[in-house]
Amino acid sequence: MSILIDKSSRVIVQGITGRDGSFHTQQMLSYGTKIVAGVTPGRGGESVHGVPVFDSVAGAVTATRANTSVIYVPAPFAADAIHEAADAGIALIVCITEGVPVRDALAAYHHVAALRERNGTARPRLVGPNCPGLISPGLSKVGILPGHICKPGPVGLVSRSGTLTYEVVHQLTRAGLGQSTCFGIGGDPVIGTSFVDALAAFEADPQTEAIVLIGEIGGSDEEEAAQFIKRRVKKPVVAFIAGQTAPPGKRMGHAGAIVSGGTGTAAEKMASFQAVGVPVARIPSEIPALVAEQLARRRGHRTSAPRRAAARKAPGPTKGRAKARPRKAAKGRPHRADKTRPAAGRLKRATPRSRR
Amino acid sequence: MNLHEYQAKELFARYGLPVLPGQMVTTPEEARDVAASFGSTVVIKAQVLVGGRGKAGGVKLAHTPEEAFEKARDILALTIKGLAVRKVLVAQAADISRELYLSIILDRAAKRPLIMLSAEGGVEIEEVAKQSPEKIVRRHIGLEGLRTYQARALFQPLLEDPKWVSQATEILMKLWTVFRENDCTLAEINPLAITPQGRVLALDAKVILDDNAEFRHREWDTWRDRDEETRGARLAREFGLSYVKLDGDIGCVVNGAGLAMATMDLVKHYGGEPANFLDIGGSSNPEKVTAALKIITGDSHVRAILFNIFGGITRCDDVARGIVQSLEASPLEVPLVIRLTGTNEDLARKILSEKGLAVTTSMDEGVRTVIARAQEVAA
Numbered sequence: 221m222s223i224l225i226d227k228s229s230r231v232i233v234q235g236i237t238g239r240d241g242s243f244h245t246q247q248m249l250s251y252g253t254k255i256v257a258g259v260t261p262g263r264g265g266e267s268v269h270g271v272p273v274f275d276s277v278a279g280a281v282t283a284t285r286a287n288t289s290v291i292y293v294p295a296p297f298a299a300d301a302i303h304e305a306a307d308a309g310i311a312l313i314v315c316i317t318e319g320v321p322v323r324d325a326l327a328a329y330h331h332v333a334a335l336r337e338r339n340g341t342a343r344p345r346l347v348g349p350n351c352p353g354l355i356s357p358g359l360s361k362v363g364i365l366p367g368h369i370c371k372p373g374p375v376g377l378v379s380r381s382g383t384l385t386y387e388v389v390h391q392l393t394r395a396g397l398g399q400s401t402c403f404g405i406g407g408d409p410v411i412g413t414s415f416v417d418a419l420a421a422f423e424a425d426p427q428t429e430a431i432v433l434i435g436e437i438g439g440s441d442e443e444e445a446a447q448f449i450k451r452r453v454k455k456p457v458v459a460f461i462a463g464q465t466a467p468p469g470k471r472m473g474h475a476g477a478i479v480s481g482g483t484g485t486a487a488e489k490m491a492s493f494q495a496v497g498v499p500v501a502r503i504p505s506e507i508p509a510l511v512a513e514q515l516a517r518r519r520g521h522r523t524s525a526p527r528r529a530a531a532r533k534a535p536g537p538t539k540g541r542a543k544a545r546p547r548k549a550a551k552g553r554p555h556r557a558d559k560t561r562p563a564a565g566r567l568k569r570a571t572p573r574s575r576r
Numbered sequence: 577m578n579l580h581e582y583q584a585k586e587l588f589a590r591y592g593l594p595v596l597p598g599q600m601v602t603t604p605e606e607a608r609d610v611a612a613s614f615g616s617t618v619v620i621k622a623q624v625l626v627g628g629r630g631k632a633g634g635v636k637l638a639h640t641p642e643e644a645f646e647k648a649r650d651i652l653a654l655t656i657k658g659l660a661v662r663k664v665l666v667a668q669a670a671d672i673s674r675e676l677y678l679s680i681i682l683d684r685a686a687k688r689p690l691i692m693l694s695a696e697g698g699v700e701i702e703e704v705a706k707q708s709p710e711k712i713v714r715r716h717i718g719l720e721g722l723r724t725y726q727a728r729a730l731f732q733p734l735l736e737d738p739k740w741v742s743q744a745t746e747i748l749m750k751l752w753t754v755f756r757e758n759d760c761t762l763a764e765i766n767p768l769a770i771t772p773q774g775r776v777l778a779l780d781a782k783v784i785l786d787d788n789a790e791f792r793h794r795e796w797d798t799w800r801d802r803d804e805e806t807r808g809a810r811l812a813r814e815f816g817l818s819y820v821k822l823d824g825d826i827g828c829v830v831n832g833a834g835l836a837m838a839t840m841d842l843v844k845h846y847g848g849e850p851a852n853f854l855d856i857g858g859s860s861n862p863e864k865v866t867a868a869l870k871i872i873t874g875d876s877h878v879r880a881i882l883f884n885i886f887g888g889i890t891r892c893d894d895v896a897r898g899i900v901q902s903l904e905a906s907p908l909e910v911p912l913v914i915r916l917t918g919t920n921e922d923l924a925r926k927i928l929s930e931k932g933l934a935v936t937t938s939m940d941e942g943v944r945t946v947i948a949r950a951q952e953v954a955a
Contacts, residue, residue, distance in 0.1 A: 295788065295791070296791055321759055321792075323756075323786065323789065326687055330719055364889055365888065366887075366918065381833065381834020381835065382833075382835075383831055383888060383890075384835040384837075390886070390918075407834070409682065409684045410687055437837070440685050441685075460838075462841060463840075465837075465844045465850060466853070467822065471787075471820075472820060472836070473834075473837075473853065474834070475786075475788060476684070481701075502845060503845050504838055504939065505939070505940050
C-alpha cells in the first residue's frame with residue numbers, strides 16, 4: 221500500500237515534448253511508472269520515448285483510460301493545463317511547474333474543488349504547483365524525485381520542499397527506514413494539497429506506521445497540521461521546520477517561504493508541534509533516530525499494551541487507547557494499543573509488505 | 577516585488593483612487609521647486625522599501641519651499657534600516673480629522689482575497705492586530721467578486737456620515753480592481769484619511785506584486801528599483817538564482833530552497849553564522865555556479881564557502897565542472913568546502929579530486945568543516 225499513487229496509476233505527461241517533460245518521462249518509465257500517454261497541443265501522433273502523444277488531455281484519456289496526470293508545461297500555461305486535466309476526468313493532477321502566478325493557482329484550486337464537490341468524492345485532487353511530486357518506492361513515481369535514494373518501508377514523508385526532501389529520504393534509507401510514499405506538496409503560497417490532506421491519507425494507509433513532516437517558514441499550514449494531528453492522527457509523527465535563521469520579510473526561494481507581519485516563523489511552527497506532543501528535530505540528521513524511536517515504541521507497545529490492559533482487568537485495548545489521549549507534550553507520545561495488527565519484529569528487518 | 581509609495585500612488589491614480597498630487601525627486605533643489613509649484617504645505621516622505629519610515633524621521637511636513645529644501649536635504653541624508661534614502665516624495669499635505677486602515681491581502685490559508693478594515697488607521701496594522709484585534713474587520717472576497725453593497729456594508733457601521741460611506745465604498749471597489757488586474761498580493765491604504773472638509777483620501781499606498789506574474793506585466797521591469805538592488809541581487813536576478821544576504825561569515829551555495837534554509841540553520845546550529853541564502857535551482861549549469869561564487873565573494877564578510885548539493889535532478893558533475901571552471905578563471909581567497917551527494921557523485925568527486933579539491937558526502941560534516949575553516953581564517 222501507499223498513498224495516492226501505486227501500480228494502478230495510469231499516468232499522462234502534460235508537456236511531454238518539452239525538455240523537462242521528456243527527461244522526466246524517461247526517468248519515470250525507467251522507475252516502472254505506467255506512462256500511458258503524453259499531451260502537447262499540436263504534436264498529436266508523435267511519440268516520446270515510445271509514449272504516444274495526444275493533442276488534448278480528453279483525447280489521451282479516451283484512448284488510454286489514464287487516471288493521473290503530471291504537468292511540466294511552462295508557468296504561463298500551467299494553470300490552464302490543470303483545468304484541462306480536471307475537466308477531462310483525471311483523478312490525480314500533479315503540477316511540477318514552478319512560477320505559476322498565485323491568481324492562476326487560486327482559480328485552478330477552486331475549479332478542482334468545485335468539481336470534487338460536484339462529484340461528491342475526493343476526486344479530482346490537485347498536488348502542487350511548484351512541487352517535486354510523489355514516489356511510492358518500488359511501485360510508482362510521478363514527478364521528479366530521484367528514485368534510487370528511496371526504498372519501500374513504513375515511513376510516510378510529506379514536505380513543502382524538493383532537495384531537502386531528498387536529503388531526509390536519503391538519511392532515512394541509510395538508517396534502514398524505508399518509505400511508503402514520499403510526497404512533496406509544493407513551496408507555493410497556494411497549493412492543491414495541504415499537510416492536513418497528506419496526514420489524513422497516511423493515517424488511513426495500512427503500510428504507513430510513522431509520518432515525517434518537513435515544513436518551512438511562511439503561512440500557517442504547519443500550525444493547522446499540528447491541530448489536525450492532535451485530533452485525528454494516531455500514528456507517530458516527527459516534524460522538522462526549515463528556515464529557523466531566515467530574516468523576516470524576505471522570500472527564501474520558494475514563493476511561499478516568507479515571514480510576514482511577524483507570523484509564519486519557524487519558532488511558532490516548532491512550538492505548535494511540540495504543544496501537541498510531536499517531536500521536532502532540530503537538524504535533519506536527528507530525524508532518523510526520532511523516527512526509529514517512535515516506531516520502536518509503537519511496535520513494542522502492540523505486544524505489551526493488551527497484556528497490561530488485561531492485568532488491570534480493563535475491558536480491552538480500545539479503552540486503553542482512549543485513556544491514553546490527549547497526548548502529553550515534549551516527552552513523546554504515550555503508548556497505544558492496537559489489537560488489530562500483528563506485532564512487528566525488530567526495526568532493522570521491518571518490511572511491512574512481507575508481513576502481510 | 578514591493579512598489580515604492582510614489583509608484584503605488586501612480587498605479588492608484590490610474591484607477592481613479594483619490595491620491596493627492598505629488599512628485600518623486602532626488603535632490604533638495606527639486607523638492608523646493610515642486611513645493612513652490614504646489615504653493616501649499618507639503619509632506620516630504622522618504623521612498624525606501626521598509627516600514628516605519630515615520631518613526632525613523634523619514635516623513636516631515638514643510639510649510640514653505642525653503643523648508644521643503646531643508647527637510648528633503650535632511651531626509652536624503654538618512655539611512656533607514658540599512659537602506660540609504662535616495663528618493664523622496666513631495667506631496668500636497670492634507671488636514672486630517674480621522675484615519676482608517678484599509679487593505680486587500682491574499683489569505684493563503686483561506687485561499688481567498690481578504691479585506692481588512694480598521695477604524696485605527698495611521699499605525700502599523702500588525703500593532704493593532706496584537707493590541708486590539710477586535711478593532712479589525714475582516715471579510716473574504718468570494719469567487720464571484722466584490723459587490724458594491726458588500727463594500728458599503730463594511731463602512732456603514734464605522735462611518736456616521738453617509739457621504740463618507742459612499743466615498744469609502746467607491747475607494748474599496750477601485751482598490752479591488754487594482755488588486756485583481758495587477759496580480760497584487762497586497763494593496764494597502766494606510767491611512768485612509770477623512771479631511772475636515774469631508775473628503776476621503778488615500779494618503780499612503782503600499783503594493784506588493786506577485787513576482788510569478790511578471791511575464792504578463794511588461795511595465796513591472798521599469799518599476800524595479802535598480803538603485804536599491806545590490807550587486808549580488810542583480811547578479812542573482814540575471815542568472816535566475818535566489819539570493820538573500822545575511823550578516824554572517826559562512827557563504828552558502830545550495831541547490832533547492834528548503835535545503836538552502838536547512839543549511840543556514842545547520843550553520844547556526846553548529847555555532848557559525850550564515851552569510852547568505854543562495855539557491856542555485858534545479859538544473860545547475862556551470863554558469864550558474866560561477867555566478868553564485870561571484871555573488872558570494874563579493875561579500876567581504878565571507879571567511880569560508882560551503883557548497884551543499886544534493887544531486888537529484890541536478891547532476892553533481894555539472895556543479896563540479898562549474899566549480900573547477902570558476903576557480904580557474906578567478907582563484908578563491910577563502911577556503912572552500914564541498915559537500916556533494918546523489919546523481920553522478922562519483923564522477924563529480926573525480927573531477928574535483930583531479931584539481932586537489934576534497935569532497936564530503938555528509939551535510940553535517942560539511943557544515944562543521946566550513947565553520948572550522950572560517951575560524952582558522954579569523955585567527
